Amino acid sequence: MSGDLNRREFLRSSAMLAGLAVAPGVLLYDLAHGKDQPASSSVRWGMLIDTNQCEEGCDDCVKACNKENGLPGGTGPADEQWIRKVELKNIKTGKITSLPMMCQHCAEPPCVDVCPTGASFKRADGIVLVDRHLCIGCRYCMMACPYKARSFVHEPLHDQKPEVPRGKGTVESCTLCVQRIDRGENTTACAEACSKAGHKAILFGNLNDPDSEVSKRIREVASTRIRADLGLDPGLHYEGL
Amino acid sequence: MDALQKARRETRGFYLLTMLGALIVAMGLASAHYMEEHGHIVTGMNNQIVWGMPHVFAIFMIVSASGVLNVASIGSVFGQKPYKARAPLSGLLSIALLAGGLTVLMLDLGRPDRVIVAATHYNPTSVFAWNVLLYSGLFAFVGIYLWTLMEKRMNAWSKPAGLVVFVWRIILTTGTGMIFAFLVARQAYGTAILPPLFIVMSFAWGLAVFYIVQAALYGWNGLELDAAILKRMKNLLGLFVASVIYLVAAYHLTNLYFAKQAEFEKFILLEGGIYPLLFWGGYFFLGSLVPLFLVYFPGMGASRHVLFASLLVVAGSFCLLYVFIIGGQAFPLSIFPGYEVMSTFGDGQIANYTPSLPEILLGIGGLGVAFLITTVGVRALNFLPKDE
Numbered sequence: 001m002s003g004d005l006n007r008r009e010f011l012r013s014s015a016m017l018a019g020l021a022v023a024p025g026v027l028l029y030d031l032a033h034g035k036d037q038p039a040s041s042s043v044r045w046g047m048l049i050d051t052n053q054c055e056e057g058c059d060d061c062v063k064a065c066n067k068e069n070g071l072p073g074g075t076g077p078a079d080e081q082w083i084r085k086v087e088l089k090n091i092k093t094g095k096i097t098s099l100p101m102m103c104q105h106c107a108e109p110p111c112v113d114v115c116p117t118g119a120s121f122k123r124a125d126g127i128v129l130v131d132r133h134l135c136i137g138c139r140y141c142m143m144a145c146p147y148k149a150r151s152f153v154h155e156p157l158h159d160q161k162p163e164v165p166r167g168k169g170t171v172e173s174c175t176l177c178v179q180r181i182d183r184g185e186n187t188t189a190c191a192e193a194c195s196k197a198g199h200k201a202i203l204f205g206n207l208n209d210p211d212s213e214v215s216k217r218i219r220e221v222a223s224t225r226i227r228a229d230l231g232l233d234p235g236l237h238y239e240g241l
Numbered sequence: 242m243d244a245l246q247k248a249r250r251e252t253r254g255f256y257l258l259t260m261l262g263a264l265i266v267a268m269g270l271a272s273a274h275y276m277e278e279h280g281h282i283v284t285g286m287n288n289q290i291v292w293g294m295p296h297v298f299a300i301f302m303i304v305s306a307s308g309v310l311n312v313a314s315i316g317s318v319f320g321q322k323p324y325k326a327r328a329p330l331s332g333l334l335s336i337a338l339l340a341g342g343l344t345v346l347m348l349d350l351g352r353p354d355r356v357i358v359a360a361t362h363y364n365p366t367s368v369f370a371w372n373v374l375l376y377s378g379l380f381a382f383v384g385i386y387l388w389t390l391m392e393k394r395m396n397a398w399s400k401p402a403g404l405v406v407f408v409w410r411i412i413l414t415t416g417t418g419m420i421f422a423f424l425v426a427r428q429a430y431g432t433a434i435l436p437p438l439f440i441v442m443s444f445a446w447g448l449a450v451f452y453i454v455q456a457a458l459y460g461w462n463g464l465e466l467d468a469a470i471l472k473r474m475k476n477l478l479g480l481f482v483a484s485v486i487y488l489v490a491a492y493h494l495t496n497l498y499f500a501k502q503a504e505f506e507k508f509i510l511l512e513g514g515i516y517p518l519l520f521w522g523g524y525f526f527l528g529s530l531v532p533l534f535l536v537y538f539p540g541m542g543a544s545r546h547v548l549f550a551s552l553l554v555v556a557g558s559f560c561l562l563y564v565f566i567i568g569g570q571a572f573p574l575s576i577f578p579g580y581e582v583m584s585t586f587g588d589g590q591i592a593n594y595t596p597s598l599p600e601i602l603l604g605i606g607g608l609g610v611a612f613l614i615t616t617v618g619v620r621a622l623n624f625l626p627k628d629e
Contacts (some may be wrong), residue, residue, distance in 0.1 A: 077282070116367045136355045
């Protein structure tokens with residue numbers, strides 16, 4: 001009988017000791033990883049891009065993206081471009097339109113469907129990302145993306161930004177500045193730069209919140225999504241297209 | 242003494258061939274290493290043409306790996322004796338080609354060191370991931386099938402094993418076609434005709450490869466192919482080549498009928514420079530019409546004609562794959578229909594692609610892998626077709 005009690009006490013004190021040993025580690029892990037809240041599906045990050053405000057020849061959004069994410073900014077065929085300026089000319093009317101083009105953060109992303117390892121994934125808050133540890137560099141996602149939004153890293157990398165890890169031989173694309181969002185900020189580098197330049201063509205926000213500025217505006221103005229016919233439900237809306 | 246000399250000569254020949262194969266494989270491996278050290282910048286591939294020459298070689302070998310099994314299927318599933326005598330060689334070639342194709346695909350990855358991730362992390366919605374299972378399955382089933390053929394006590398099981406291999410190879414090539422058929426937004430792909438097209442292409446290319454290897458083996462051993470068997474094989478080759486023409490024509494005619502696809506077809510068939518040249522001159526004329534002539538025209542159809550026809554079918558297949566894979570990517574994505582498009586990222590522009598030496602050597606290295614496996618296999622085990 002007393003032997004039983006001893007065993008019980010022994011187990012209890014062992015468990016407490018183990019807990020004491022592990023707890024600081026868990027705390028440190030949380031500290032190191034910043035936000036303790038996972039991405040929530042109550043949020044869907046998205047954008048409304050007003051092409052009427054987007055100025056032809058201005059590429060402040062591109063420069064800001066490159067700076068924020070530590071991209072070299074080359075424009076050769078093998079260089080990475082997470083965001084690019086596209087100039088459109090309507091074949092019938094001749095009307096010129098200018099707009100920024102990047103990952104459209106689809107709700108039904110083809111890149112995620114085709115990725116063999118699950119490296120391409122969609123977060124609960126709608127951001128489509130590439131897990132740099134799982135990407136094997138097969139480029140099937142680049143074949144599948146209807147927006148040509150993805151780039152493959154063709155050369156060894158230097159001077160990476162610690163909060164934007166990248167990797168030679170893997171695929172990458174616009175992250176909606178996920179590092180900012182996870183810090184609790186409410187804007188992306190491109191949207192910020194566009195506002196600073198006085199164009200305010202990029203409006204970023206939570207599409208699931210009916211009271212957010214972006215949701216209100218999408219309700220008010222006529223907007224469309226690029227290749228809406230594909231039914232992929234992109235998170236980026238365009239006005240004036 | 243004579244027999245001894247002959248054996249010695251054969252051994253010397255075998256080692257020479259093995260060394261040649263090993264040298265080609267080594268060149269491929271060195272190229273892959275160079276590509277991994279420097280990144281894909283040393284290839285002609287870029288963010289517009291994301292799949293290049295390695296994929297042309299790899300897909301040729303993977304499609305042919307299924308196709309060489311024609312012979313086994315006709316022998317074991319449909320009970321044709323002359324084909325059954327060739328079934329072991331057909332199985333060996335299938336394993337060799339699949340190994341060669343997968344070697345190229347894996348070594349072309351941006352991170353070939355992580356290839357194991359494809360096994361540890363599996364995305365069930367990805368056709369690529371399905372293919373990982375299909376390829377492993379083919380190795381396993383063909384291995385078992387070869388066992389039932391070569392182990393006398395297992396012979397009774399060769400028919401069911403052959404049936405499993407037959408079904409599996411059809412599913413496998415369907416999967417290869419689906420890699421492209423499931424691409425929603427590219428004009429060249431995203432159509433349900435691709436899986437059947439790939440299956441019929443596998444029939445033609447696989448039989449051509451089989452015939453070439455068989456001719457080499459017979460030549461090496463001073464044997465002559467039986468006239469009746471030659472006639473069967475050449476007629477079948479002709480039928481398959483004609484069937485590929487039919488499905489390729491159906492693919493392009495359907496596209497031509499859709500106004501939204503007209504520009505793409507104009508590019509591939511008329512104005513795209515290298516692509517129409519390879520399509521009409523390489524695939525259609527040299528790779529299809531001339532082989533049909535060599536096989537069917539009165540006075541033709543001798544073994545040397547059929548061998549030449551088979552070589553042309555293989556050359557034509559490379560042309561067709563180049564047009565399909567690289568031409569299909571070179572034509573710009575239709576992101577903004579109705580607009581002229583300009584950007585720094587090649588939007589609205591025809592993409593340029595010049596294959597570099599390392600990626601071509603990597604592809605040839607894959608052929609070397611298939612060659613080496615075949616040479617060693619034929620030497621070590623009894624794969625030479627024997628007719629009763």
